[in-house]
Amino acid sequence: MPRNKTPSISTFLFSDDPEASQKFLVEAFGLAEGELSRDDKGKALVGRAYLGDYAVSVARPHPGRMEAASHANVLHSLVMVYLDDVDSVYEKAKAADAKIEYEPTDMPYGQREFGARDADGNLWCFAKELTA
Incomplete structure (x- = not known):
């Protein structure tokens, strides 16, 4: 289901298996499933998942130019998502066997996050x- 609203900045990640990555985002992080495009042989090319009107796209990499994070030796970026109920998303991610880096914590810079x-x-x- 295509969305009419295109944000000024959109998240685009690379995945060796866009279909599995899209499914993970839906099951572990609670995003809504979006469209999945395939090539003429049926191989998944780009999957989308939505948080409200905002899309996260996961696409096949271009070896040597664009790689999935799992191929990098260092953290090169992160996706920050602001929402109302951090703890329920944490429980959902944990139940889906997401690799938890850190549990929900009230940070000294004024936000609860995991x-x-x-x-x-x-x-x-x-x-x-x-909020105070």
Whole structure:
């Protein structure tokens, strides 16, 4: 189901298996399943998952130019998601066997957050700003 709204910045990640990565984002992090495009042989090329109107795309890499995070030796980026209920997403991610990097914690810089890796090794941080 295509969305009409295109944000100014959109997350685009690389995956050796976009279909499995899309499924993981839905099951572990609670995103809504979006469209999945395939080549003429039926191989998944790009999968999308949505948080509200905002898309996260996962696409096949281009070896030597664009690689999945699992092929990198260092963390090169992270996806920060702000939402209302950090703890329920944490429980969902944990139940789906996501690799939890750190549990929900009230941070000294004013937000509650946790970190988890997706199926491709990308770091996702889910946070809610704390109010006094």
